[in-house]
Amino acid sequence: MALINLTGIQPTDYEVLGEDASPSEGATVAVPLKRLLEVEDAFFATAGSIGAIIDTETSYDALAAISDKIAFAVIEFPAFGDGRGFSLAVRLRKDYAFKGEIRAVGPVIPDQALFLLRAGFDTVEAVDDRKEAFEAALERFPAFYQTDFGGQVSVAHARHSGEGQRKAS
C-alpha cells in the first residue's frame, strides 16, 4: 500500500491493536472506536498515542466522547461511494475542532482526492499503482465553490476579496 499525503502533515506510524490486546507502554496504536468508548482511562494513559478506527456506521454523536482523547482518526470506507466518511471527517473538524491526522482507508479512488482533502482528511491509504493518479487528481481544480476544511475559500467569497479580484482578472 502507498500512503498519499494530501496536506503535508507528518503521517502517523501506527499499528492496529489486536482485538483483546492492551497497548504497550508508549505505543502508537489504532483502536476501533467502539472499544475506545468502553476502555478505562488507564488504557489511554499507557499508550503513547491512540487513534480511533471509525467505520461509516458511526453516529457523529459517538465522536464527542473520544475526540479530545485521540491523536489521530482512521475513517474506514467500506465502498468508495459511502459518502458518510466525508461527513464524519467534517464533523471531527467542525464540531470537535479536531486537529490531529485524519486518514482514509478502504477502496477510495483517485478521483476523490480533492473531496477527501476538502472534507478534512490528511492522508489516504491507497494501492501502490494509484499514487500517481491520486497526486495528479489533487492538482485538478483551480478554484472551488465551497469554503472547506482544506483551507480553501469559496469562489463566492474570493470574488469579493482583494485576492479573488486579482485572480479573476
Added chain:
Amino acid sequence: MYAYDTFDHAMVNARVAEFRDQVERRMNGELTEEEFRPLRLMNGLYLQLHAYMLRVAIPYGTLSADQMRKLAHIARKYDKGYGHFTTRQNIQYNWPKLSETPDILQELADVEMHAVQTSGNCIRNVTTDQFAGATADEVADPRPYAELIRQWSSFHPEFSFLPRKFKIAITGAKEDRAAIKWHDIGLVVKENNEGEIGFEVLAGGGMGRTPVIAKTVRDFLPVQDLLSYLEAMLRVYNEQGRRDNKYKARIKILVEAMGVEEYTRQVEAEWEKIRHIPIDVPEEEIARIKAFFAPPPLAVLSNDVPSVDELASKNFIFKSWLANNTGAHKVPGYSNVTISLKPHGGIPGDASDEQMDLVADLADHYSQSEIRVSHEQNLILPHVAKKDLPELWQKLDEAGLGTPNAGLLTDIIACPGLDYCSLANTRSIPIAQMITERFDDMKRLMDIGPLKIKISGCINSCGHHHAGHIGILGVDRRGAENYQILLGGSGAEDASKAAILGPGFDENGIVDAVEKVVAVYLGEREEGEEFLAAYRRLGPDTFKEAVYGAH
C-alpha cells in the same frame, strides 16, 4: 442570464479535462467499469439499452439563443440530428460515442454549459418555473437563488456521494409550475410581513415506487441563510439516509421514518452550529448574481392588439394557440409563448437540429435571445410582444412547432421507456403517440380543456405518472407490456397522488380507457369545471364503472 466569470470558466474547463482523463483511464483499463460508472454518471453519461446517453444540464431551464444553437450543432455532429428535452429541464442525446463525449463537453463549456451532476447520487440540476422572471404571478425571480445553489452544490466535497440522487426545485410564483412538492427539497420564494424575501422550505417529496408529497420544514428562511440551511438538510440526510436498499435511500424515506418534526429538529440544531461559518455567501455575491437576472428593458405596450384579435377571429388554430400557448407577462403588451414539443403523433420532448436552430433564431428576433425549457418538456420564448404573435405563430407552425395544445390532453409527459431505457418495463412513447393520434382534433381538445396525462414505462416514475390528472404506468405482466391507469394526481400547488383505478390494459386498451375516462368527465362536469376538479368531486367510482363496468 447568468454569465460565467473566469472562476466559472476555469472550473468547467477543469471538469472537462478531468472527464477526458477519466474516459482515457477507463479505455486503457486503469479504471474498472464499477469505478468509472459513478464518475461518468456524475457527468451525465448513462449506458442505456442501445448506446450511451449524455444528459446535458440546462440550469433552471434557461438558455440563450447561442446555447440553443450549440445544442443543435451537437445533435447534428455527434448524434442523429435530434435531442430530447426532459422533465428536469435538461436535454439528452441518445447516440453519442464514449470517445467523443469529452469533445462534446468542451463544445458545451465554450458556451458556458456542462453536464455536471445531471446524474449520480449527488445534488442534481436545480429546476424552476419556466416563466421565472417573466410571469405576472411572481413574488420574485427564483433563478438567482437557483444559480446560487448550482454553484454551491457543484463538486461539493461532502455531498458528492449521497445515499441517492437529490433534486431541488424552486418557484417564485403562486401557481406552482415546477412541481416543488414532488422534490427532495422544494423552495417557495415568499415575502414576510416586513417585506423581506425568503423561502418556505419543504423536504421529503418524491416519486418512484413510494410517492410522497413534501412537507414543510420551515415557513420562512431568510435569503442570506439559504446555503447553510441546505447544508444542514443535506448533512442530516447524508449521515442518516439508508444505504442498504437503493429503493429506500431517498430523503423521503428518512423524513417519513424519523417524522418531519424530528428531521426538522435535527436540521435546525445543525444549522444553529454552522450559520456563523462562511457557507453562506456575502451579500455582494447575491447582488452580483441577481444583476444578471435583471428584467429586460421592455417598453410598456398596449394589451389590445387588433391584428391579433382579427387573426384569432378567422383562424381557430391560432385562437387555440393564443388561449393555450401564450401566458400573461409582467409587462403589459407582452406574452410568454410556449412552443409545444408535443405534435400529435410525435415523440414528446424531441426536437430536431433544424427546429433548435429555428427556435434560436426566433429567440433572437422576438424574445431577447432567451429560451426556457419547461419540466413538461416544451420550450418557451419569454418576453414576446403581443403584436408579434401572429407572425411568430406562422413561423412556428411552418416548422411543425405550432401545435396549440399546451396544457391540454395531448401535452403529454412521457419517459423514454423501453425504446431507450434499460430500466423500463414497457414502451411509453408509442402510447403517447397513440393517444395524441386518437385525440387529434383541436375542437375536441379545447372542449375537454386542461388535462395532464403523464406516462412512465416503469415504477421509477420518470414520466411523473403519480402527478398526472391521468397517470399511466407501464408494468410487466408475465412478459407482456401492461398499462395501469391512475387518476387524480397533481404536480401543482394542490399536489396530490394519483390512485390506481383498477387492472391494467394492453396498448390499445389503455387508449380506450383514457377515452372512457374523458367521456365520463364530459358527461358529468359542471359549468366551467376542469377535469381534476370534477374527479375530486366525483371520486373514482363513476370512472371505474365506465372503464371496467360494461364489457
